[in-house]
Amino acid sequence: MVGEDGSVTIEVAAELMNIEVRTIREWSAIGSLQIERRGDEEVVALLLVLDQRVALTDRAQADAGQ
Numbered sequence: 001m002v003g004e005d006g007s008v009t010i011e012v013a014a015e016l017m018n019i020e021v022r023t024i025r026e027w028s029a030i031g032s033l034q035i036e037r038r039g040d041e042e043v044v045a046l047l048l049v050l051d052q053r054v055a056l057t058d059r060a061q062a063d064a065g066q
Contacts, residue, residue, distance in 0.1 A: 003043070005045070006045055006046050006047055007036070007038075007043040007044060007045055007046065008043060008044065008046050009041050009042060009043055009044075010024045010025070010035060010042045010043070010044055013044050013046055013049045016046070016049075017049055017050065017053045019053060019056075024044060024049060027049075027052050028044075032048075032052050033045065033048040033049065033052060034048075
């Protein structure tokens with residue numbers, strides 16, 4: 001479920017955005033978003049994942065147009 005602050009587990013975010021959890025971890029590693037540990041779960045802001053997903057799609061479309 002989505003938290004009051006718009007956060008979801010990284011697994012839910014990956015499923016909703018149709019990407020791999022590994023991709024979210026890579027974005028975190030380069031500083032594009034932050035993974036927060038809450039108890040035994042890792043959560044991210046869903047809107048930040050969406051922003052990264054849109055940017056990834058835009059780059060892929062731009063590359064295809066070249």
